[in-house]
Amino acid sequence: MRKDTILKILKLLKKSYTANVKPWLKKSDPYKTLISTILSAQTTDDQVDKITPELFQEYPTPSKLGKAKVAEVERIIKSVGLYKAKARNVIATGRMIVEEFGGQVPQARADMVRLPGVGRKTANVVLIKSFNEPAMPVDTHVFRVANRIGLAIAKTPEKTEEQLVKIIPRKDLGAAHFWLISHGRVICHARSPECERCSVARYCQYFKELK
Numbered sequence: 363m364r365k366d367t368i369l370k371i372l373k374l375l376k377k378s379y380t381a382n383v384k385p386w387l388k389k390s391d392p393y394k395t396l397i398s399t400i401l402s403a404q405t406t407d408d409q410v411d412k413i414t415p416e417l418f419q420e421y422p423t424p425s426k427l428g429k430a431k432v433a434e435v436e437r438i439i440k441s442v443g444l445y446k447a448k449a450r451n452v453i454a455t456g457r458m459i460v461e462e463f464g465g466q467v468p469q470a471r472a473d474m475v476r477l478p479g480v481g482r483k484t485a486n487v488v489l490i491k492s493f494n495e496p497a498m499p500v501d502t503h504v505f506r507v508a509n510r511i512g513l514a515i516a517k518t519p520e521k522t523e524e525q526l527v528k529i530i531p532r533k534d535l536g537a538a539h540f541w542l543i544s545h546g547r548v549i550c551h552a553r554s555p556e557c558e559r560c561s562v563a564r565y566c567q568y569f570k571e572l573k
């Protein structure tokens with residue numbers, strides 16, 4: 363895809379979703395972002411938002427979480443998917459942050475992905491939201507939307523990330539992640555995308571192939 367076309371698509375997405383992005387990009391505490399993102403796998407953000415106030419009130423630091431009882435954390439996070447495995451992971455993550463990183467969430471992606479329950483996508487979310495670093499977490503929405511439009515032509519999230527990082531200006535990378543997610547949630551649904559009211563339809567490869 364031509365560079366000027368990519369920039370036009372990004373501009374249109376930015377126009378549609380700037381308001382949605384502002385709260386997401388508000389700088390957040392690395393510990394809370396990390397734990398919330400671990401908990402968000404295979405569950406909705408709303409479900410996570412319901413349980414995190416109690417979790418962080420009880421365990422406001424990695425040190426406190428690292429000393430928590432599994433049964434107590436399970437009780438608090440029970441409404442999120444895979445809560446048993448996640449309870450063990452967040453406790454072990456709290457402990458490892460204290461033992462190996464002096465009580466602070468590490469800022470290097472390579473260190474973050476060593477923490478239990480933390481994959482590349484979670485690490486990228488923390489980089490964007492808490493450390494103001496350019497990164498492109500590829501979740502199911504980003505993967506689908508980027509590959510439908512033709513911003514990426516890839517079969518895996520890793521390859522999609524690699525391609526998006528190359529073509530999106532660094533200054534826009536974090537915001538572009540949220541524009542793509544928003545577009546996936548609002549218009550470009552997995553089933554039945556609403557192409558007829560899509561602002562980037564004229565540039566979209568998927569849409570061209572429908573005709």
Ligand code: SF4
Binds near residue numbers: 556560563
């Ligand atoms: S035209 Fe359709 S498939 Fe393409 S981005 Fe828009 S909603 Fe998605």
